[in-house]
Amino acid sequence: MAPRPGEDDLIARYFAPLAGLAGLGLRDDAALIRPPAGRELVVTTDALVAGVHFFADDPPGAIARKALRVNLSDLAAKGAAPLGFVLDLALPADWTADWLEAFAAGLGDDASAYSCPLLGGDTVRTPGPLTLAITAFGAVAPGRFVARSGARAGDAMYVTGSIGDAALGLRLRRGERLVIAEAHRSFLIDRYLLPQPRLALAPALARFANASMDVSDGLVGDLTKLLRVSGVSARIELARTPLSPAAAAAIAVEPALFEAAVTGGDDYELIVI
């Protein structure tokens, strides 16, 4: 087991390599953001707790990537392009240098893949479970922020991908048995572990969408929230919900899983209206 560095060394060793120019090498108390000329700044934040939002024994890189990706998913829903993020990390007493190295490597891979550098953060200790919060920043053209509240009577509704995979993947991750092919099984667990933020669609949303939000708490519940703040109601033909081949296979064997698919969380697909 590698020796554990102190906080400053920890930042220098694991996190400074992830920092963009605005992060000042993570050697300051604050970062400096210059939004691109003529752009507005979008801010979003999500907190994750071990044992609540992920399993403490999930691969450390996957925990880091999920924490960043759930925030990138919010940016995508608002039509924004990523600019960077800050990380608050509360480490339990038993953290190891190996764990943190793998965590930082996963975070760095995604920061690079999504052009979203680490700008700063805070690392503290906790007597409780590993807890992390990421606050991410994005840029959107003026007036193009896609609100939850913009849905209007007569609008059509879309989702950006298959629904329910993560809810079924979570059941598998918990050890529940589903009689499906091994490839379907891996697909569903991966969909739970690693959300795919739909950033490629953000420019189209900024141009054409009236309202959007990402599905983190389940399609039915999240759509209800969007409709409420928009002041409209909707008729959804649930039978037309897009399902992956893996989810369709699981539901074919056990039809009651359909309800779990449309009410379960962690899809991180976008509702677009």
Place this chain on the structure above:
Amino acid sequence: MAPRPGEDDLIARYFAPLAGLAGLGLRDDAALIRPPAGRELVVTTDALVAGVHFFADDPPGAIARKALRVNLSDLAAKGAAPLGFVLDLALPADWTADWLEAFAAGLGDDASAYSCPLLGGDTVRTPGPLTLAITAFGAVAPGRFVARSGARAGDAMYVTGSIGDAALGLRLRRGERLVIAEAHRSFLIDRYLLPQPRLALAPALARFANASMDVSDGLVGDLTKLLRVSGVSARIELARTPLSPAAAAAIAVEPALFEAAVTGGDDYELIVI
């Protein structure tokens, strides 16, 4: 005991009243920040854990205010004026509506007093201790961000107020006995509980300072960090460290406390160079 609301009601009831226009009534996944024309955006974040950074039985309003103020202190050190903040709050299972109401009231008082509205956040549950992270945003004129790394040979060094009060206040809060007047005792405990962010000095810092940081981990340690990233060394006449009458009284009775005063944390005064 008042009944406990669900997450959406909790946000609507306690936190939405604290939201500025950019927070969109906290009814969206993200907030929209428009930095004032021609200003750059400063971002800082700090996490606090019950039992580590504050006592779980501290007044809830004081916990909230300290969490915001330690971030405002960082903005002040960078020469920035507050624009707003986001809050990540992990609540343990035993939270009560009364506790949260007092927490939100304290947070709202400071958000208002410092013109720093709540823009958004995330509220989650935790099996561990109460944990919160605040990310605060400020505005600074282009090129006026006051870095840690700008100290040069020949510069003079200042602090913005008395040093060591909070370190002594923490000892009192822990139940250690110091033979001092009751008024001194209250003063020191209050200095520990409620930092005073030096935002009034931020414009002067932005104009005149070469380097700055706030003292959160102790004068000696934090100054060492600043000097290291600036690539200079300093000779400090510790005997000239500004002490409050309360700290001076405590040190007069027990001279060994002077070391605690200059190495203890939570001063939230600024080192200005």
